[in-house]
Amino acid sequence: MTPGPLRTLSFIALRQPIPQSHVVRVRGKLAYHHVKQLKEMDLISYDKIGRSRLLRTTITFADYFNLNHDPLILKKELKNVLDLTTQVQSQRAQASDSSEQS
Template sequence: MQQKNSLDEKVSKNLLLLEAALYVAGRPLDLKELCSVLTTRSKNKTKKYLKLLIQIYSSRKTAFEIIELKEDRYVLQLKAEYTHLVKKLVNRPLLSSGPLKTLSYIAYRQPISQKRVIEVRGQHAYSHVKLLKEMGLITVERSGRSLALRTTDYFADYFGLALETAIMKRELKKIFETEFKEEK
């Protein structure tokens, strides 16, 4: 009986650790990061705990859910049906309109040279690119003498878009078309 209790305590502790990590991160975490939280190298063990935590969240009446994303990544997030109800409580948007437009342009045209982004968006786009890179939304890679810009997996996860560039571009096109129609 003593052994069963200590086993239950270990399971409970590991579930709490995973839940805490997902909450504090505020972003998707990959299996490697979650294994390190449990101080184990066993991806299978960590996956079992995650599946159990997902089941627990599914069975509870809660506003949160844990989602398994592609490439063994997991995120704790607000369920979609509650987003519009609490949206007004968010103090400020993630990005102001200038950097957001620059990010949209990069996402839709990626991979794109920084030079081209500056030509289209203007000199202020240098500071936008710096900010977007610091936020982890884009990567900047040297491509010969110029810099190539593209979005990160974090960008795709944050905005709920596909990781694959071609699919992401189609999704963005639909979003832009919808926004354009609503503005008319």
């Protein structure tokens, strides 16, 4: 999966359930294509709400990324992973800065 759809998927996972119109507003018009691709991969599902769709991740998504099936727990797990990733990136940047100064 390329970075664009992956970013759209993470945006949906962290904010689910979320209207597709909001995803498109934030991620841009390519999000329509991303949503179609993610739906075909069975990583997201949606319910029609008026003219928009309410997007959420599927059990396939949770299984693929080894996450809990409960959406509330899944969100917490994702936030923990993102926090750890941010910490590691910050530590790498600090280590790089200090090695350049030496």
